[in-house]
Amino acid sequence: MIEKDKLLEAALNHVPFDGWSDATLLAAAEDCDLSETDARAMYPRGAVDLALAYHRAGDAKMVERLNSEDLSEVRFRDKIAAGVRFRLEVADKELVRKGMAFFAMPQNASDGAAALWATCGLIWETLGDSSTDLNWYTKRATLSAVYSSVVLFWLGDESDGDEATWAFLDRRIDDVMQIEKIKGQARGSALYKAFMSGPGKILDTIKAPGTPNPNYPGRWHPDEDEK
Incomplete structure (x- = not known):
């Protein structure tokens, strides 16, 4: 175990008492x-970097667990639910509770939001999502809303094996599937098609980060070197 990991492991014993703080780091x-x-060379921003490392x-x-589990016969909505469940099952409630309070502070809120977004992005990507358009954002935004509500429920759940949380998670995923169904029905409507052929065309220019936009000059293609 490298020094940075050892320091994080040691910090976890102090978080329940001192929270994610400089006192914990020291x-x-x-x-x-x-x-x-x-210690500060490893975690320059102190408690923030420590909490984000955890x-x-x-x-x-x-x-790792998503990749190791055989989910080939599982419905996609259940794969998403599995991702959220797996994420919570590897977390410690008390450490997460301290983290929620820490990232609720205004100076740490942006880092907390970015961490939540990254987690939801990893779930989609690990399950094979390849969207590069507006859907890249809407999928992550929707799952972020689900994930954050489930975390709050989980923190207060005292049921055996957190069974109440997993039932709540299933209900929230069902809500998302209903939204996706409505979106699919809307795409087939004449009103939606008229909108997308007019003012809605601006939405076609929205791309996932790092995705080349074919309407912009200066793009490089690997085959061009062979010409």
């Missing part, structure tokens, strides 16, 4: 026989 550094300078570690475990 206590973890002492446990690992590291100086404050060494979150990313959970994301990695979720992706």
Whole structure:
């Protein structure tokens, strides 16, 4: 285990008492026989970087489990639900509770929102989503709303095996599927087609980050080197 991971592991023992804070970072550094300078070199923004490292570690475990599970015979809505469930099952409620309070602070809110967005993006990507248009954003925004509500429910769930949370998750996923069904029906309507052929055409220019826009000059294609 590298020093940075060891420091994070040590910090987890202090978070329930001191939250995600500089006090936690310094206590973890002492446990690992590291100086404050060494600790801050690993986590320059202190508690923020520490909390985000814990979150990313959970994301990695979720992706690993999604890739290892055989979900080939499972409905896609259940694959999405599995992603959310797997993510929560690798998390510690008390550490997440402290994290919710930490990222609710105005100075940390943008980092918290970005972490939530990244988690939902990883679920979609791991399950094979290849959208590069407006759907790239709407899928992640919708799942972010589901995920955040399920986390809040999970934090207060005292049922055996968190069964109440998984039932709540299924209901929320069903709500999303209803929205997708309505969107599909709308796409076939004359009103939608008229809108998309007029003012709605601007939506066609919305691309996922890093996706080349064919309407912009200066694009490179690998085959061009062979000409």
